[in-house]
Amino acid sequence: MGTLTVHTILLTAFEPYGPWPTNASALALAELGADLSRLPNVAIRVLPVDYEFVKAQLAEELAANYDYVFHLGQAPDSDKIRLEAVALNIACPPNAVRDRPLCSEGPLAYRSSLPLDDLAEKIRAAGIPVEVSYHAGTYLCNAALYLTHYYIDRLELKTRAAFIHLPLDASQDVAPIHADTRWSTALSAAAIKIVLESLG
Secondary structure, eight states, X not given: OGGGGGSOXXXXXXXXXXXXXXXXXXXXXXXXXXXXXXXXXXXXXXXXXXXXXXXXXXXXXXXXXXXXEEEEEEOTTOSSEEEEOEEESOBOOTTOSSOBOSSTTSOSEEEOOSOHHHHHHHHHHTTOOEEEESOXXXXXXXXHHHHHHHHHHHHTOOOEEEEEEEOOOTTTOSSOSSTTOOOOHHHHHHHHHHHHHTTO
């Protein structure tokens, strides 16, 4: 991944939450560790599953005006990589009585300007199941992508961003929803590597 040194990149993952003692996104970053450690222009952040912290952290981080930002999160109900194309101006944490806007003055939605269909084709060509998705949920995964685009817009940044949802690693999923599929963190790491290498 030596060609990436010309780009500044922010990669984020989430800490564990709910019933899972680990998070697939953090596992994937750990799997990529040796590759990423050789790239001085790649910043790595593992964020708590805490809306206010993530909102404040992104506001601070994005002031660096990265070339690219990729947020990673786990999708327990998925059996494939999901490249999220759209973020909605909706915050609806688990057990919330009603939803609310993430940003009262923000647009209804943002769409990633990255060529997600092309990236999906490259990942698929490597034998890794993948799809472009148009619904990143209504909590922190969606919020991270929306807020990133909101700050890009507000601060007039050059940054381009996307969110990548990863299936649970086999070690996390003792009773898999997709029983015929036992996902590997190595597959997630390989997909992320393809995305990063595709940046040129």
